[in-house]
Every structure is written in structure tokens, then in C-alpha cells.
Amino acid sequence: MEYSKEKKVGEGTYAVVYLGTKQSTNRRIAIKEIKTSEFKDGLDMSAIREVKYLQELRHENIIELVDIFMAYDNLNLVLEFLPTDLERIIKDNSIIFSPSDIKSWILMTLRGVHHCHRNFILHRDLKPNNLLISPNGIIKLADFGLARAIPAAHEMLTSNVVTRWYRAPELLFGAKHYTTAVDIWSVGIIFAELMLRIPYLPGRDDIDQIDVTFRALGTPTDRDWPQVSSFSTYNKLQIYPPPSRDELRKRFIAASERALDLMIGMLMMNPFKRWSAIQCLESEYFKELPEPSDPALFASLANISND
């Protein structure tokens, strides 16, 4: 056999993840074994999406799908081995990270997101836990189980996507059609979380998420988001004023003015005004000092692994 499974490192609803080795090259890899028999609807959509989009995407900041194989009638996805993720780093209080580190992580994340969007793919589940880190410190977007192609104008979508804390306002309103802007919102929340080192908008449930989001960033109105009030849930909302620049400065003490600009751009309530991945990558924040840290400096973080 070309692939050996050595250690179980995780189990999700539709897959079990093992650490393993590719025998011919001795390369360390991760194997996602899809649990097929347990799904009453057959092969899970997440597995289908994961293969479909990872096969298409090749980028330094996106996890590599190395191989696909069937073994004992189970579908296995061979993925590059990525020992840790951004959530672990944020939560590990023993790690001190600088504004340069944050800049580097967000830059790598945005590059990965931009690559998805320029290939007409929405990730739809961006969160620190899905931003994996390679042994040489590179951030890679992972878990494409919720991804899909950017929809045509007439296509109806489910708004039940993205992990709650990272869900954009249009999704909270139950929009049936949305764009790449949902991913940018998630990156904005991750950016805020990196600066605060705690989750920025941790709603307890879907209803609370709406309240937490609008209390922090203001309830959108028809003036800055035309027809937002036509969403059926809008009338039940508590109206909060948007935070002033000064309030944001106080909340994000370590953030530079340019960092705040970027975060505000990514967290625009109106998805049509929200910055695109290109606008984010071209923001002044990435041009001002300090420069983003060299990812090689994060190599040691790879030891913060699964145990």
C-alpha cells in the first residue's frame, strides 16, 4: 500500500482524519477517510465539495489535495500534513505574537481567499480553526466541505453556512443569495479576533448572534444598505448605533489607523460596499510598517500540534 495510516487525529461528522506516510517518498500526510456507510443520503456533500474544489485549487495558501484513493470501499482524501491551526495559536497564552505576526497571518489568509474568489469559489466556512499552519509557518485555507461555486444571479442558496461567530449580516438575515463578501466578513472577524485574542462576536445562538453583531457594529439601515429592512427578520431588531472611530480605537488598542481601515472595510454591513479580496490586499495596512513577519519564524509554532 502506498499510504499508511498511523494515528487518528480527529473525527468529524463525515470523516476520520489520520496522520500517515506516503511510502514511496516518506512524505508525512494527512488522510481524511470519508465515512460513507453511515450517511443515509449516501456520499456526503462535504466530501464531494472538498474533492471538487481542492482538485481545482492550487495555491500556496490553500491546503493541497495530494491524492484520492479507495481502500476497502472507503473514499480517502490524501491532504498535505499541516500540524496546527490559528485557533490553537490564538488560544495558547504562552505564545506572544506581534502586530507583524498578525499582518502576516491575515495577508496569507487573504491571498488564499483571493485565489478562491478569482476561481469563482466561495469557501463559506472561514474561521481560525480552518486556517491551518504548515511546518514552515505558512497559513493554508482548509475544510472546503461547505464551499461552492459563485452562484448565478437566479440561483437560490442556503443561508445556513459559516460557523455562527463568523457569519456575515446578510446570512444572519437569511439571505437566499449572497456573494464572496460572506468570506471577507469572516476574515474581518478573524482579524479582530487576532487583535483581541478572544472571539470578537461570540453569539450564544443564532438569535443572540444577530444581537451581538449589531450591538458591536451597529444595526444596518436602509440608508447605508438599501432595502435591508425588507428582510423578514429586520422588524424584530433592536436598533444600535454604529460605533464611532474612537470607540473602535479603544476596543482595538493595538491596531494602527490603517489596520482599523482594513477591518472596517471587511466588516461593512452592506455586502456591496464590503471590500473585495483585492481591495483588502491592496490596503495601506500592508504597505505601512511594520512589515509582515517572515512565515519561517512561525515554524516553531508547528509543534503546538494535536496533543
Add this chain to the structure above:
Amino acid sequence: MSFESQIIKSRPFFNKQQIRRLQKHTINNKLNYEVNKTQILNKVNKICYELKFPRCTLETSIYFYQRYYLFNKFESEYCFIVGVSCILLSSKQMETVKKINEICSVALKLRNTEAENMSNQNAKINPEVLENFKKRVIQIEQRILESCCFDYRIYYLNHGINLSESLILIGKDLKVDKEVCKLGWIICYDVLNTELILILPGFLISFVILKISSEIFQLHYKESNYESPFFDTDKYSIRKDFSDEAYFTILNMYINKFDSFEIKNYNKISLSIETFMKLKEVAGEESGISMLSEDQLDLDSYINEIRDFNIKERRYVLDSTIIENEIK
């Protein structure tokens, strides 16, 4: 078991000779297979219609069905289950998902109605029968994906299998008359009955379909009242031998079996076998993808060896790089 591990490079399309070689291992009686195929595709179409699936879901289902029987033994008693499994998988691939319960219920009702010549489509399905049917449908799903080598390039618009969406895109791009496009839409459906979708990408087939529709209108209106756009193969980087292959396959399809296809119901202009014979006459000598010699075919183990699904580890790759690297 001869090997512990096997690596297979995807080949999304084959020529006619290669298809024959592959089918030699899987289909004992070609006539029986063809008759069954027509019946199953008809049922698949009815199920997709009942479930309001778009044309792309139907097209993908039919590609899956034909592809499946290139690598799996054809047994007529199972082909309905295979057809339903193709719909289930296609609905997922094309993001038009429906619950397996819904798909299988519609399929079973249709089968029962047809078998017993019943008019009541609302007759209840025995839950036990439904559960067993679902299990069997699920079992085939992965085998279909293996038959396609998990190659997702077949869903891309520019070189995938999608006929109808390509037809709309090219029609818009070339500003083809709406009525010509409508005829093209019908030909697209008829083409699904042929093996052309195993041979050439949908975009190319759609281009040729529009060219044929346009020529039909030109023939009908004697060029004076209908101005055809220029079907420039270079514009879409289409190889002449490929477009000729599609062109003559479609003409021959109608010349041989005009009455078996949907086109016979088209009534905007009068169409008959003679229409297609005339087009063939104008086109000149029949040409297409060049034939391979028997020696060349014999040397191709991919089409001569029966796919062994008992090998413990079956790997599927899209290009040769991974294989070459491992050999190094």
C-alpha cells in the same frame, strides 16, 4: 489479488474504438444494452422532470450512466438502480441536491406505474422496499465516481460535459437566432442518447449542434431569409477533426433513427431524414477523429484490462506527474 495498490490516471474522454474495447469487457450483448439504455435514459429523464432538476443534472446523470458501463459489467436487472444512483450523484455534483428518499420514491413510483400500467402515481411505496432500494442506490454511488476517476474537470463549463449551458453561452456569444437555439436545445437532448458525450466535451458538441441547427434553418429558408452567424472553430480553439466527429455523428444519428428522437416533434419548420441527408451531402466526405490501428489499441492496457475493483488501494490521479515522480 495481484496488487496491493494500483494507480489510475483519469481519461475523461475516449474515441469510438476505445469505447468498443472497454465495452467488450462489460457488455455481452450490445443490442440488449442499447435497448436498455434507451429505456433507462427515458426513465432518468422522467425522474429528473418530476423532481424539477435542471437540464445539467440530467446531462450529468446520463454521462455517469454511460461511463459506469465502460468499467462495470452490464446486467440488465440492475441498470435501473444504476440510473437512479447516477441521478443522486449528479444532483449532488451539480448543487441541485434532493434527499435520497425523494429521488428513490419518485423512481419507485415511476417503475411501479410503468410495470403495472397503473395510472395512480400517488400509490404508497412500501417503506421496506424503499429502504432496500436506497441501500442499493447508495452502494453504486462511489463506483460511479471511480468510473470517472474522481475527475471533477468534467463539470467545468469550458471542457466539461455540460451541453445545455454551453449551448446558451455560445448562442448568446454568436448572437444566434432564438428559434435556432431552441432547435439546438432539442438536438442537445437527443444527443444524450449517443456516446458522443463520452467522446467529446459538451462545449464542442454544443457548438456543432448550433452549427447544424443554423444550417437547417438556412436550408429551409434558402439563405434569403435567414442569415447564419459564422461558426468560427478558431474562435473557440476547436479542432476540426473533433468538430467533424461531432457533426457527422449527429447527422448519422438522425439519418439512421430519425423517428426515435425528440426532433420528430419539432414543428416550427418541417424536418425529416432528408434534411439531414441533404446536410451530409453538402458537407462532403465524412471525416472525424482519426482511427487508431489495432496494434495501437492492443498496446493500450487502459482499455484492454478489466478494471479490478478488488484491489485494496485504488488511487486516481489527473495527470502523469505524480506517477512520474513516484517512478523516479
